Amino acid sequence: MTTLVGIWTNLQVLALQAAPATPAEPAPGAHWAELWKLGGMGWIYVVNLIIWTGLFLYLLRLDSRLRNLEKES
């Protein structure tokens, strides 16, 4: 019994040592709502995607406008 308690305690210590330094982020399998709340992964991911997509679309728009003008002349 004492050995089992010892093993258990050692396992707990090992688990604590292996845990990330900041437990603030939810685990990968977190609840769907957790992902989409303010500061959740999904929410921040969407904000980033909107920014990148917007910049790329603007680039493509500039390119197509320039091509049209070059075709005209």
Add this chain to the structure above:
Amino acid sequence: MKTLSLWALWLWTALVIWAAFFYAPPAAGFIGYSSRILYFHVPLAWTAFIAFFVAAWWSIRYLSGRRMEHDRAAVSAIEIGFVYCLLATVTGALWARIMWGEYWNWDPRQTSIILVLIFYGAYLALRGAVPDEEKRARLAAVYALIGIAVTPFFFFIVPRITYSLHPDSVINSRGKVDMDSRMLQVLLASFVAQLALFFWMHHLDRRLRDRIARRERD
């Protein structure tokens, strides 16, 4: 070649987004995933800074040669830089909402970026207020040159001489990079992507403005 470059940039960007969420480790002291915003917010601000310097470079060229295409290039850089600066402000406000509970707190960093936006907003207003093309270009070029002094002051000096809740800069006040190497890799990779996107947009926009000007002249 152009299509290949576009795909390469798109792929690089996709890799940066993936790395920001799954490769970079979580930062200490941040709520939730808020630290992931910084991989986009910081490069946006840096790119805006570069854009304003590019505009100053075109302005110097205009003042030395009085060629209108250099003036058009300067305004192109400032307009795109302004959008980047605005996006940096918005992403910063979103981050502040998560971390500080409010979108806007008049933190020195927030105040300084707003002043930069007002400064370059005034540049655009100045251009709209002067009808004479030569005079407008000359005034705008001098104004953009003043920006060389204004922008570094607000971007780099104000945050270092005032007390702020904002996290330390990448190069902190002791002149050291105090950041996990994986975080730094993602941050720099994101900066490269933003910079490439900016220079590409600037190149196309410049050519577009020149085309339009030529068509109007003919």
